[in-house]
Amino acid sequence: MMSDFTVASLAARRRVPAVVNEPIRSHAPGTPERASLKQRLASMAGEHVDIPVIVNGKEYRTGDTAPVVMPHDHAHVLGTWHKATPELVQEAIAATAAARDEWSRWAWEDRAAVFLRAAELLSTTWRDTLNAATMLGQSKTAFQSEIDAACELIDFFRFNCAYVEDLYGEQPLSEKGVWNQTDYRPLEGFVYAVSPFNFTAIGGNLSGAPALVGNTVIWKPAQTAMLSGYYVMKLLEAAGLPPGVINFVPGDPVPISDALLSHADLGGVHFTGSTTVFNSMWKTIGSRMGAYRSYPRIVGETGGKDFIMAHASADVDALAVAIVRGAFEYQGQKCSACSRVYIPQSLWAGVRDRMVAMMADIGMGDVRDFRNFMGAVIDEKSFTKIGGYLDEARATGTIISGGTASKDVGYFVAPTLVQVEDPGARLLCEEIFGPFVTAYVYPDDQYVETMKVVDRTSPYALTGAIFADDRHAVRLAHTHLRNAAGNFYINDKCTGAVVGQQPFGGARGSGTNDKAGSKLNLLRWVSARSIKETFSPPKDYRYPFMGEE
Ligand SMILES: NC(=O)c1ccc[n+]([C@@H]2O[C@H](COP(=O)([O-])OP(=O)(O)OC[C@H]3O[C@@H](n4cnc5c(N)ncnc54)[C@H](O)[C@@H]3O)[C@@H](O)[C@H]2O)c1
Ligand SMILES: N[C@@H](CCC=O)C(=O)O
Numbered sequence: 001m002m003s004d005f006t007v008a009s010l011a012a013r014r015r016v017p018a019v020v021n022e023p024i025r026s027h028a029p030g031t032p033e034r035a036s037l038k039q040r041l042a043s044m045a046g047e048h049v050d051i052p053v054i055v056n057g058k059e060y061r062t063g064d065t066a067p068v069v070m071p072h073d074h075a076h077v078l079g080t081w082h083k084a085t086p087e088l089v090q091e092a093i094a095a096t097a098a099a100r101d102e103w104s105r106w107a108w109e110d111r112a113a114v115f116l117r118a119a120e121l122l123s124t125t126w127r128d129t130l131n132a133a134t135m136l137g138q139s140k141t142a143f144q145s146e147i148d149a150a151c152e153l154i155d156f157f158r159f160n161c162a163y164v165e166d167l168y169g170e171q172p173l174s175e176k177g178v179w180n181q182t183d184y185r186p187l188e189g190f191v192y193a194v195s196p197f198n199f200t201a202i203g204g205n206l207s208g209a210p211a212l213v214g215n216t217v218i219w220k221p222a223q224t225a226m227l228s229g230y231y232v233m234k235l236l237e238a239a240g241l242p243p244g245v246i247n248f249v250p251g252d253p254v255p256i257s258d259a260l261l262s263h264a265d266l267g268g269v270h271f272t273g274s275t276t277v278f279n280s281m282w283k284t285i286g287s288r289m290g291a292y293r294s295y296p297r298i299v300g301e302t303g304g305k306d307f308i309m310a311h312a313s314a315d316v317d318a319l320a321v322a323i324v325r326g327a328f329e330y331q332g333q334k335c336s337a338c339s340r341v342y343i344p345q346s347l348w349a350g351v352r353d354r355m356v357a358m359m360a361d362i363g364m365g366d367v368r369d370f371r372n373f374m375g376a377v378i379d380e381k382s383f384t385k386i387g388g389y390l391d392e393a394r395a396t397g398t399i400i401s402g403g404t405a406s407k408d409v410g411y412f413v414a415p416t417l418v419q420v421e422d423p424g425a426r427l428l429c430e431e432i433f434g435p436f437v438t439a440y441v442y443p444d445d446q447y448v449e450t451m452k453v454v455d456r457t458s459p460y461a462l463t464g465a466i467f468a469d470d471r472h473a474v475r476l477a478h479t480h481l482r483n484a485a486g487n488f489y490i491n492d493k494c495t496g497a498v499v500g501q502q503p504f505g506g507a508r509g510s511g512t513n514d515k516a517g518s519k520l521n522l523l524r525w526v527s528a529r530s531i532k533e534t535f536s537p538p539k540d541y542r543y544p545f546m547g548e549e
Helices: 032-045 086-105 108-123 127-138 142-169 200-212 223-238 253-261 275-287 316-332 345-361 380-396 444-457 471-480 519-523
Strands: 049-051 053-055 058-060 065-070 073-082 178-186 190-194 217-220 246-248 266-272 297-301 306-310 338-344 398-401 416-420 436-442 463-467 487-490 526-534
Touching: 032 073, 032 127, 049 223, 053 086, 065 127, 065 223, 073 223, 086 178, 086 190, 086 217, 086 246, 086 253, 108 127, 108 142, 108 200, 108 223, 127 142, 127 200, 127 223, 142 200, 142 519, 190 200, 190 253, 200 217, 200 223, 200 246, 200 266, 200 519, 217 253, 223 246, 253 266, 253 275, 266 275, 275 297, 306 316, 306 444, 316 338, 316 345, 316 436, 316 463, 338 345, 338 444, 345 398, 345 416, 345 436, 380 398, 380 416, 380 436, 436 444, 444 471, 463 471
Parallel strands: 049 073, 190 217, 190 266, 217 246, 266 297, 306 338, 306 463, 338 436, 416 436, 463 487
Antiparallel strands: 053 058, 053 246, 065 073, 178 526, 398 416
8 A cells, every 4th residue: 555645755864874985805816716716717607597578567578689708709609689669668667657657766875775784785785796797798807897786886875875865954044933845856757767888886876876766767777888788687576676766778879869758757867878869858758848747857977188287296007007008998889088188298108118018018809818907898889989090190100009809709909009299189089998098198397287188178078187296297287187077186186076975977078977986966855845834823914014004
């Protein structure tokens, strides 16, 4: 039976368990976690998972399928995923409507408990499965998978619960005789969550964050992250997520988006992916204004052209390591990946030589061989696109290291360092999304002028880093690069933001900057209602000033 109305979101009396970041497992030789992950990798490589559409808790296998392959061994098929039909997309919309009332009336602690339990399962019994699926399906190394599919997703689930508690606790003043309250309602409509291939955790957060505050969600995972997406969905079900709250709808993005973005009940879009796709979704929504019950909330974290800039006082060893890790970890397929570097002339030879030595040492191959630092890029489309930039590098720059690629076994692109003379070169402006970094060497006395170039060169403003030992140089960077990055690092690489520590997101062409894994993001999924209750209402319409002199 449906309970009577309660302002459930106001009931923030209990404290969720204290949150700390999930410790990263090393998977070093001889550790038990290494042995158990290797075992799960071996078993998963021998499985064939038949991935369904999941609507209202029911699994549908439509027969219109595509394979899941290992990017580093594309002949190896890990499973098959089924594409949603137009009818199933409509059923998913109906499922969100049917589940919304009950889910939004749950005490918020009950909703939080589902996500806290999912975090606990992922931290323990599900960890190897999510890591193995991310390694095999998206070609992440054990470390890159551990910081994403395990730690970041656990952190999203746990920290979001703490942020919700804080948010619901934010209540207005009440004068004598009055009780004012804020009711943080979920949106009146479904949330459409669209996730990218490159982070397993992002799919869980794009769908999970709106659901935690009482929304119901249709989640369209990326075609090339289907295995890990499926296991995230099964994890949430195992943690007690009721049917219909999150509906897992893989398929062709164009017709799915067309159906969902034209529906009157669209409450919001929670997107992470490329700027081009986000822009097209925003335009579609704009062109249909008037058709929606409410103004849809549009949240999108998009592309980047992330930089590391060095001052002449920078530590050359630290700088070279930051560029190598920032540019080549996960094959440069992070929105935060270091893609352009600005090095003073006096440091260039030292930085270049250290980088070339490290790049020669980097192992690239099957991620099941734990000696490898890099796997393959995600698919043939990406491989071909990066190949176009390698051609551009040959034509317009100097390839200092790398520049080769092969797709015989897997989609392998060697880590590549290119130097260009033109600060406006295309290679310094466009997102490449591969293991490819372009260097521009500037005269030491042009530090401030070069920062202005960094700021205006690309349309993005996601992440950036300054390397300097001179504090005045750091202060100048704060001033001149303030709007060039939503996540700014000093003497650190520009990747690896941690939930609860460096809330993530950028502005300009990099998105709406609603900071994934923070209270700011959760705010977008609630619609506040102000309530005033007067305990002793007036019984006379006249005000005191109206009295006789
Ligand atoms: N800023 C961030 O926090 C962040 C984080 C991760 C990735 N990214 C960005 O994501 C991109 C890489 O991921 P990707 O290749 O999966 O991105 P993508 O834009 O190709 O795909 C993202 C999602 O959009 C869907 N999609 C594709 N075409 C669509 C359409 N016409 N309508 C609706 N949906 C559509 C895809 O199926 C996928 O689910 C990079 O640009 C990267 O910078 C940004
Ligand atoms: N959280 C990641 C970025 C996610 C985008 O791909 C980082 O900070 O490297």
